[in-house]
């Protein structure tokens with residue numbers, strides 16, 4: 088092969104390499120396949136039920152919106168509201184243990200009292216729904232080292248919260264205030280666990296729920312249950 092042709096081939100090869108480097112660099116900077124952006128998740132959690140009216144209204148909204156949520160149950164509030172509890176289970180929501188009696192002094196008085204409270208609530212849920220709960224939420228919140236260790240031994244996953252609608256603190260709060268508090272306390276959090284209550288006196292919570300769902304959806308959030 089004449090020397091001139093050899094140079095031409097080499098030059099063409101160099102151009103090809105330069106082009107490859109250029110495009111592979113571009114591909115690294117701008118991937119051809121963009122993976123779906125990690126979604127911001129909102130866990131709607133309801134404590135202190137079941138109640139007839141408020142839980143029922145919340146379930147209606149969740150059904151309409153196609154959302155699954157999590158309910159932390161008070162065992163002593165089940166009698167007479169078995170149908171409400173069965174509905175929570177039948178509609179695919181997650182049920183957790185909150186407390187049998189929800190009396191702080193009693194629950195936290197000793198390890199034995201705590202264990203009995205958890206077991207009584209779990210049994211009450213199981214009797215009505217056939218479900219053995221695997222998640223737990225502390226009544227009144229706060230950290231309880233001794234009880235946390237015990238719960239782990241009993242096989243429970245403890246669920247905390249990092250946002251509140253504020254219904255627990257102020258029963259007279261109107262729905263707009265609950266919406267505002269939900270958004271403000273959830274701000275900047277990638278995974279939001281929102282504390283709400285479905286007790287009989289939390290009618291404002293049920294009223295605020297559609298607007299809370301709408302607002303989080305507008306922020307691009309997806310809803311999950313534990």
Ligand SMILES: [Zn+2]
Nearest residue numbers: 134135226227
């Ligand atoms: Zn509670």
